[in-house]
Amino acid sequence: MEAGSTKVPASVWVVGVLALLWNLVGVAAFGMQLAMPAEALEAMPADRRAIYEAAPGWLYIFYGVATIGGVIGSLGLLLRRRWAVPVYLVALVALVLQVLASYAVTPAWSLGGAASLGFPVLLVAIAIALWLFARRMSARHILR
Numbered sequence: 001m002e003a004g005s006t007k008v009p010a011s012v013w014v015v016g017v018l019a020l021l022w023n024l025v026g027v028a029a030f031g032m033q034l035a036m037p038a039e040a041l042e043a044m045p046a047d048r049r050a051i052y053e054a055a056p057g058w059l060y061i062f063y064g065v066a067t068i069g070g071v072i073g074s075l076g077l078l079l080r081r082r083w084a085v086p087v088y089l090v091a092l093v094a095l096v097l098q099v100l101a102s103y104a105v106t107p108a109w110s111l112g113g114a115a116s117l118g119f120p121v122l123l124v125a126i127a128i129a130l131w132l133f134a135r136r137m138s139a140r141h142i143l144r
Contacts, residue, residue: 006141008080011133016078019130023070030067034060047111054106062098066091070127077134082143088131095127 033052041049069091076084099120103109108116137143 008142009137012077012080012137012142015130015133016074019077020071020074022126023067023074026067027071030060030063033063047107051102051106051108051111055102056105059098059101059105062094062101065094066098066127069094070130073130073134077130077137077143080137080143082138084143085131085134085138088127088134092124092127092131095124099124 036052041052044052069087073084073088073091076087102120134143
């Protein structure tokens with residue numbers, strides 16, 4: 001069946017728009033963290049500041065790839081392009097590496113423990129869901 005003759009489910013548009021908005025929030029958070037003024041850093045609680053200060057510069061590469069990749073993957077989904085699938089996968093892998101590295105090289109685990117895993121696990125679950133959704137739409141020839 002040709003991609004042009006396949007009816008596009010409303011879920012593609014709903015998921016695509018929500019995913020784009022979600023990932024744009026991630027890019028905004030990434031930008032704000034990169035451009036954080038010294039006054040904002042000083043105003044942080046001591047434990048959050050310790051984690052922020054301990055994060056090496058290379059960790060932001062994973063953060064950037066994850067957030068920007070999520071935006072590009074969402075645009076690909078909205079444009080109904082098959083390349084959204086590998087882009088979402090790259091963003092997912094970058095996110096997992098970012099989370100693992102954050103806990104490995106900063107005091108995040110010693111300061112927050114298992115209780116601090118809630119949001120990172122949610123982020124990874126959403127990234128997996130978006131990748132699987134794009135894969136399914138590609139398999140159904142919705143993405144071309």
